[in-house]
Amino acid sequence: MFVELVKGAALLLALCFLHGANMRLWRRHPRVGKAFSGLIFGGICIVGMLSPLTISPGVIIDARSVVLCMAGLFGGTTVALIAGVLSAGWRLWLGGAGALVGVLSITTCVAAGLAYRYARHRWRLGVGIWPLLVFGLLLHLAVVGLFQALPAEVAARINETVAVPYLMIFPVATALLGVLLRDVEQRQATDLALAGSAARLRAITQAIPDALVVLDAQGRCMELFSRDDGVHAAGAPQRVGQRMHDMLPFGEAQRLVQLLQDTLASGTPHKLEYTVYTPSGIRYFEGRVQSLGTQVNGQAAVLFLARDITERWQAQQALHESELRFRSLLLGIPSVSVQGYRADGTTTYWNKASEELYGYTEQEALGKNLLELIIPEPMHEAVATHVAHMFSSGEPIPAGELRLKRKDGSPVDVFSSHAYVNVPGQEPEMFCIDIDISRRKAAEEEARRLALYDTLTQLPNRRLLTDRLEQVMAASSRSGQIAATLFVDLDHFKALNDSRGHAVGDLLLREVALRLRACVREQDTVARLGGDEFIVLLQSLGQDPAEATSKARTVGESMLAALRAPYELGGQPYHCEASIGVSLVSGHSQTVDEVLRQADNAMYQAKTMGRNRLHVYLADAG
Ligand SMILES: Nc1nc2c(ncn2[C@@H]2O[C@H](COP(=O)(O)OP(=O)(O)OP(=O)(O)O)[C@@H](O)[C@H]2O)c(=O)[nH]1
Structure with a gap:
């Protein structure tokens, strides 16, 4: 019995080895790999049936139940079916009293293995030693139950001699084989993941323009990942083992080695820019250094990522x-x-x-x-x-x-x-x-001033006076306030011009302007029409015409008095008089020209009445 067990264990180990090797061999063609695994599992079952424990002629006990349920659990449907068909075929060919029960037990084991597989994926049922042991025990209890279908004396012999060791050994064997196959499966998954990572890394390093170099603390290249046409990859195989000093100018290499030592000391990433002289000219690189966090060949190492930034630079x-x-x-x-x-x-x-x-x-x-x-x-x-x-x-x-x-x-x-x-x-x-x-x-301002002001006296000219008069008339029609226009004309001004010259005449005109301005309020206007003619516009004289006339007359008289005061023109005394005509402005009943004409008429009346006086325009008088 011990020898049988050793033989069984050797078979199970062989199964694990063959299954693992087969799956690795057919990694790129998993369907073919599964078919071969099915053949291996089936083959092992047949080998087991070649030297079984014979209970009676045609009734044998071997380890096929262990192998087939594991074929279902770890191999899947294809593997389990192929192994099951092979085993069942062989068992039928052997024939004997136990053939049918043997085929039934084969079917049960395949089905149980597949059910476990389903439960594993669907409900995350574990494949640790204990679940496998329970599974093995339940399965082999079921197989012992199937043995009861054999002729009564054979079943009784099995129950008396083999059933207990069978139930002690085969569940354990199932659990052990399961653990071994789980390891094979995990190793395969790890290999697959590693192969995937390596492929991705290769694809990435080929796709990106950057070069990835693993360097030791002295700046020696331990591994190089780069596009085949990258500057750093030129002669790539020989680069491995070379120092940075063999690839870069001395100064740049020193800087880089210092940087990677700083990176290793601090654990934080660093970067620098450096230049490489290539046959096609100077190229500029940005290098980033990151500690790998793990040793390579027993040495601390950094990952150095070099990016060609020549175009950007x-x-x-x-x-x-x-x-x-x-x-x-x-x-x-x-x-x-x-x-x-x-x-x-x-x-x-x-x-x-x-x-x-x-x-x-x-x-x-x-x-x-x-x-x-x-x-x-x-x-x-x-x-x-x-x-x-x-x-x-x-x-x-x-x-x-x-x-x-x-x-x-x-x-x-x-x-x-x-x-x-x-x-x-x-x-x-x-x-x-x-x-x-x-x-x-300034020129615009001057032009505006020239257009609206008299250059000699700086008083508003006729144009500005007309604007102001229109504004006053509009305001008067709104408020009912009466305004007055005083037409001031100097008496015998021509004689001054003729006797003492035009320049002296100008001096008088300026002085007159100042005196007139001094006689009125801020809101009133004093304008020069031209020659010796001035217009004074008095606003807001009340709503009563008599009162307005009286106020205008008062201002006019004060002007006459002011103008009569002595002058000093060019060092010579002068006496000046003027005549004033007054017309009232009330609302928009008259035009600007009418108002000025009325004031002019009144002034003319003052002149004809002997000058040096004021006359108020009366509408009836025309
Ligand atoms: N100095 C000077 N004289 C000017 C200016 N513009 C006009 N005149 C003169 O002013 C004088 C105006 O004379 P009138 O008003 O016609 O005569 P008037 O001597 O004042 O006579 P009455 O008004 O009747 O008293 C003329 O001799 C013009 O040549 C000026 O800008 N400067």
């Missing part, structure tokens, strides 16, 4: 050069102030024209905030909002005319355009391009 270089060109071009450009600012308003660029326009030198401006430099206080909030919007959306601030401030606080009119510059890898910047339009603004 060249693009950055070109960008840098073009930016330098652009900045130095704008630096000296005359009359166009260019300033650069970051999102928080910090000044990053300040050209010569900006120095001239705003009064800050480049050193003074750089690093300062836009708002504190040239933006007047009332504009701070609006400018900050526009700048924030520009940096968040990338949309430039619309160009336009702005009144900014110089270093000395004086205002400066500029036409300001804005550009948002966002260079990849750099902080975005806003560039302001300002052109000084102060002269144009």
Whole structure:
């Protein structure tokens, strides 16, 4: 019996070995592998049946139950069916009284193994030693139950002699074979996973442009994974065993070795940029060093990942050069102030024209905030909002005319355009391009002044007077307030011109302008029509015409008195008198021309009445 057991154990070990070798052999063709495994399992059963324990002629006991249930559990349907058919065929060929029970036990074992397999996958039933032992015991109890179908005396002999050892040995054998096959299965899974990882790593290293190198602490290449055409892979097989000093210039190699030693000491990844001289020219690399965290060939090792960044480096270089060109071009450009600012308003660029326009030198401006430099206080909030919007959306601030401030606080009119510059890898910047339009603004202002003011006296001229008169008439028609027009004409002015010259006449006209202005309120208008004719427009004289006339008369009389006061013209005394005609303005009942004509008529009346007096226009008098 012991010899039989040893023989059985040897068979089971042989089965494990053959099954494992077969599955490895047919790894790429698993179906063929399963078919062969079925043959192996079946073959082992047949070998077992060649030297069985013979109970009586035609009734044999062997280890096929153990083998077949494991074929079902670890081999699956194909393996179990092939093994089962082979065993059953052989058992039928042997024939005898136990043939049918033998085939039945074969079927039971195959079915039990497949059921266990199903339960394992479906309900995660374990395949540890204890579940296998319980399974083996239950299965062999069932087989002993099948033995009861043999002729009674044979069954009784089995029960008396073999049943107990059978139930003690075969479940244990089942569990042991199961454990061995589980190990085979796990090793296969591990091999498969390893092969998969290796294949993935190979595919990755072929697909990515980077080279992966495993280096020891001295920078010696232990393994190299790289595309066959990569710079680092040139002569790859010979590279293994070489030091970094054999592949890189001495200085670069030293830097790299230092870096990988730092990486090993700190455990944190490091990176550096380095150059490699190749027959096709210099190439730039970015190297990342990461500790492997495990020893290779008994040594601490790092993974070194080298990326060719030549194109990126060249693009950055070109960008840098073009930016330098652009900045130095704008630096000296005359009359166009260019300033650069970051999102928080910090000044990053300040050209010569900006120095001239705003009064800050480049050193003074750089690093300062836009708002504190040239933006007047009332504009701070609006400018900050526009700048924030520009940096968040990338949309430039619309160009336009702005009144900014110089270093000395004086205002400066500029036409300001804005550009948002966002260079990849750099902080975005806003560039302001300002052109000084102060002269144009001053010229516009002067033209406006010339169009509306008299150059000699600086009083409003006829055009501005007409505007004001229309405004006063509109206001009068709304409020009912009466206004008055006083037409002032100097008496015998021509004689002054003729006797003392035009220039002295001009002096008198200026002095008259000042005296008239001094006689009226801020809201009243004193205008010069031309020659020695002035118009005084008095507003808001009340709603009663008599009262308005009285007020106008009072102002007019004070003007006559003021004009009569002595003059000093070019060092000579002079006495001047004037005649004044008054017409009232009430609502929009008259036109501007009518009002002026009425005042003119009244003034003419004053002249004809002897000059140096005031006359009020009466509608009935025409
Ligand atoms: N100095 C000077 N004279 C001017 C100017 N414009 C006009 N005149 C002169 O002003 C004078 C106007 O004369 P009139 O008002 O017609 O004569 P008048 O001597 O004042 O006579 P009455 O008004 O009747 O008293 C003319 O001699 C013009 O040449 C000016 O801008 N400067």
